[in-house]
Amino acid sequence: MESGVLGRTTVAIGLGAAAILLATPDGARAQGVAKAAEVASPTRGGFLVEEARKAELSEAMRAKARRLEDEYRWGEAAPLYERAARLSSREDPSSVEIFVDAGRSYYFSDRYHEASLMWEAAARRAELHGRVFGAAQNYLKSALAAEEDYDTERSSLNGLKALALSESPELTDEQRAWLEGRLELRNVVVKR
Numbered sequence: 563m564e565s566g567v568l569g570r571t572t573v574a575i576g577l578g579a580a581a582i583l584l585a586t587p588d589g590a591r592a593q594g595v596a597k598a599a600e601v602a603s604p605t606r607g608g609f610l611v612e613e614a615r616k617a618e619l620s621e622a623m624r625a626k627a628r629r630l631e632d633e634y635r636w637g638e639a640a641p642l643y644e645r646a647a648r649l650s651s652r653e654d655p656s657s658v659e660i661f662v663d664a665g666r667s668y669y670f671s672d673r674y675h676e677a678s679l680m681w682e683a684a685a686r687r688a689e690l691h692g693r694v695f696g697a698a699q700n701y702l703k704s705a706l707a708a709e710e711d712y713d714t715e716r717s718s719l720n721g722l723k724a725l726a727l728s729e730s731p732e733l734t735d736e737q738r739a740w741l742e743g744r745l746e747l748r749n750v751v752v753k754r
Contacts (some may be wrong), residue, residue: 613651620649624660631667640667644680658687658696665703674711678704682720695737698727702744721745 627642643664650657661684669677685700701724708716727733728741 616649617651617654620646620660623649624663627663627667631663636667637671637673640664640671640673640676643667644676647680647683652687652690655691655693658684658691658693658700661687662700665700665707669707674707675713678707678711678713678716678720681707682716685720685723692732694727694730694732695741698724698730698733698741701727702741 623642623646627639627646630636630639630642643660647657647660647664650660661680665677665680665684668674668680681700681704685697685704688694688696688700701720705717705720705724708714708720724741725745728738728745733741
């Protein structure tokens with residue numbers, strides 16, 4: 563609902579700016595067109611306001627979910643974490659943790675399919691931010707939750723993704739050993 567209002571406001575501002583520009587001399591009009599283009603840019607003006615609002619909503623949902631989690635109300639916390647995660651910006655590194663929180667809450671409420679999906683999303687976000695170890699951990703968690711859900715295809719796929727990341731030169735020896743130990747517990751063959 564609010565995005566529609568924001569859209570109408572942006573259009574109204576755009577039309578107002580156009581009317582002002584048409585009534586100005588040519589030199590001033592050229593400067594005004596450049597300024598209007600800058601304000602209408604996806605990285606400025608309305609989009610920044612919308613992103614800030616999404617971040618604010620995401621944080622409020624996450625805070626409420628934490629309170630529910632403190633009361634062991636995992637089933638109620640999980641969808642709030644998921645909505646908070648989906649509202650968070652892909653560019654925000656903390657979005658990884660929000661997906662992790664959603665996965666944990668779904669897992670503890672015995673909703674393994676949703677837990678697997680949230681941890682897989684956390685892994686993709688971690689990869690996006692160059693966090694190889696975090697990505698591998700979350701692919702592994704996703705694989706384990708999928709196994710609990712009897713989804714052998716997702717379990718195998720995410721187990722293999724974790725295995726592939728365990729070979730990354732960006733990992734420390736300690737991180738690699740930790741991952742290999744967990745992968746061996748899952749009967750995933752670790753090659754040396």
